[in-house]
Amino acid sequence: MIQKEDIEKLAELSRIAVSGEELDILKHDLESILGYVSEIQSVSEDMPERIAGELRNVMRDDANPHESGTYTKDLLAAAPRTDGDYISVKQVL
């Protein structure tokens, strides 16, 4: 069983403001979905050995960098709050 406090904690971890009314709906929905997906516990076979995928440590060549500033204007235009050529946020610490 999930407690309402658990939902509040998940919302805080997820950085999502949730209203009191929605907490109850989310509690109901999550219980119902977790009830369904818990059926995988019935798979009793040994877990297969975990094998890394075929593609690993894929790195793009660090070559042909674009000229500094090419995208600055466009990217800053997308930010809700800016200060000169910086994105600004409220006090962190």
Place this chain on the structure above:
Amino acid sequence: MAIDPKQLTIAKAAAHLAHKDFSAEELTQAYLDAAEKKNPEINAYLELFSDARDAAKAADARRAKGETNPLLGIPLAMKDNILIKGKHASSASKILETYVAPYDATATKRLKDAGAVFLGRTNMDEFAMGGSTENSAFGPTKNPHDTTRVPGGSSGGSAAVVAADIALGSLGSDTGGSIRQPASFCGVVGLKPTYGAVSRFGLMAMASSLDQIGPFAKNVEDTEILFNAIKGNDPLDSTSAPDARFASASGAKTKLRIGVPESFAYGEGVDPEVVANFKETLAALAKAGHEIVPIELSHITHSLAVYYILMPAEASTNLARYDGVRFGMLKEGAKLFDDYAETRGAGFGREVRRRILLGAYVLSSGYYDAYYHKATAVRAMIEADFARAFTDVDIIATPTAPTPAFAIGEKSSDPLQMYLADIFTVPANLAGVPGISVPSGSMLRDGKMLPLGIQFLAPHFREDMLFAAGKSVEEHTQ
């Protein structure tokens, strides 16, 4: 000559353009006119691009210089989560309502290079989370075959514009069936390519181990044209397959050995008329010379549970980037944390909030082993089931969806019921194999003919066998 979108396909339009029966500009104008007329009723386009005619003129100029490409001057639509430089891309979310793409997705760039014209961007479930396009912040899309019903989702708009003849083809994204299921509901062809076959650079990520871009079109031939234009290695996507992988797969047989996981395909909750249509289609394929054999995929019944653990886990991580700092909307709070929480609380819709919390739950330290870790293990077993099956059969067939298109509102209050609509499509994403949905006829319900689809799954990089099977369905059932 007069342009009749109902009669056109990409291949036919390309032939007319080559014969100068009409220009790309006239073709684009015809589709824009049709879209202006039909879109208010179905809400499939979120925006029609005002500069589509300029792109068509440019295509005409390229043709005048001697260029020939099957997509030169062909009007297409783009799902709202794939970037086109300078255009809005919102993933049908309020949190990105004002976002303008600063660059082209690789799939976009490849279509532009081929000379395709983008007519507009299409409606979807917010951040591709849903199976009905009801979760859009900009209102639901309606099924062109019956406007009281959903078009499927999450790429519902991209399926509906092709079904309504207001685009010749479109791109969507498929994380658990978001291309194939709406293709089935709308009576068009939809392809989810092999994981890694199409670059995802410029696609807004939902669940990165499952997401794949793919095309919609009116028939298999057109689908193949679109797939060939967008596939291939891309250094900008580290999960993109090396080109050598594509070359290794070729030489589709004309007579296929088709496996049917019977206990799964005819399981509980599958509409009897869907089963009947599926069996008729298999009979037609057998008559055409293909061999139909029953197969067993012993862990496939766990697919949906595995999917609804892994997908929210990955989505909760991927969607952390929408925090009101670098892009999108900002709802101010008292402190920095409140800026994040208020922005995400107000900017994300209910289903997105639900999945993020679910993802946070299955990843939290006390539950990680029971849910996420277990799900990755069962996923590996499902992959092994497919690998084993493909040593015996060429391809696997199931219905695409357990039901025809359902009514708008029918499942929106019960997320679990909505999730069950993905039952036949999620295994392909878990195993990374390609899948296609091809129209297999229709059924009468409440006085309307509703389309149905058959799904084929093939080994990695064997899209060619999906096209062969799909063409066989087109040839022998219509």
